[in-house]
């Protein structure tokens with residue numbers, strides 16, 4: 163039995179970035195299955211529309227919103243589009259991500275800027291764009307997708323680790339600043355086999371091998387999504403500024 167009431171997300175507007183595939187897609191499907199109205203936000207518009215069709219085929223309600231989260235104007239337009247089509251955002255899940263791995267001596271400014279733009283700048287843009295309507299609505303939930311890399315670092319990923327660590331500083335500060343408005347801000351640190359991680363995890367050069375993790379296997383994105391349901395639900399009503407690791411115990415074995 164779920165720790166949250168199955169009906170508590172009925173009609174709630176949940177915006178998920180990077181929802182065209184991978185973990186974001188699973189989050190979108192999980193919330194839709196709970197009755198939420200889901201904004202499937204992604205730079206890949208056709209793939210986002212395919213997720214919407216999948217949700218609609220299951221009897222749910224969703225809209226696809228094309229957005230490049232690393233661009234302020236695009237984020238602002240996306241928030242407007244979601245609000246116009248579904249209503250005010252009650253739960254924001256800032257999840258879009260990329261990797262541009264390279265060893266320090268070879269990393270280009272472009273690789274650095276792209277990764278910081280999609281993870282850290284985007285987190286700031288989304289936070290600023292949703293906060294006012296959430297205050298007016300009397301509260302909300304903001305959940306960032308971070309990474310164990312934020313704490314552990316990762317060979318070949320100074321850009322990604324720096325962006326994900328920065329995201330946690332932003333998350334904790336936002337939690338402190340917004341608690342008085344009943345806005346709870348948390349992060350999930352996942353590990354799952356997706357397009358993004360397939361290259362990094364399976365390339366021995368970058369030193370990541372989940373088969374050596376506590377559970378000795380990769381996770382499917384579907385195993386990550388319930389953590390977001392929890393952090394958006396009344397079951398986590400006294401939890402803010404936290405990082406929830408859903409990584410098969412990999413944080414413990416490093």
Ligand SMILES: NC(=O)c1ccc[n+]([C@@H]2O[C@H](COP(=O)([O-])OP(=O)(O)OC[C@H]3O[C@@H](n4cnc5c(N)ncnc54)[C@H](O)[C@@H]3O)[C@@H](O)[C@H]2O)c1
Pocket residue numbers: 179180181182183184185186203204205206229230231232257258259260280307308309310351352353354355356357358359
């Ligand atoms: N998979 C893992 O093990 C793992 C581990 C730690 C953190 N994460 C984080 O989880 C999140 C989801 O990653 P995933 O593994 O599902 O990867 P994925 O590559 O399958 O999905 C990422 C999604 O983000 C979208 N995206 C990329 N750039 C964008 C942009 N500029 N604007 C809008 N959308 C954009 C992509 O189109 C894609 O749909 C990322 O933030 C990633 O850093 C994943």
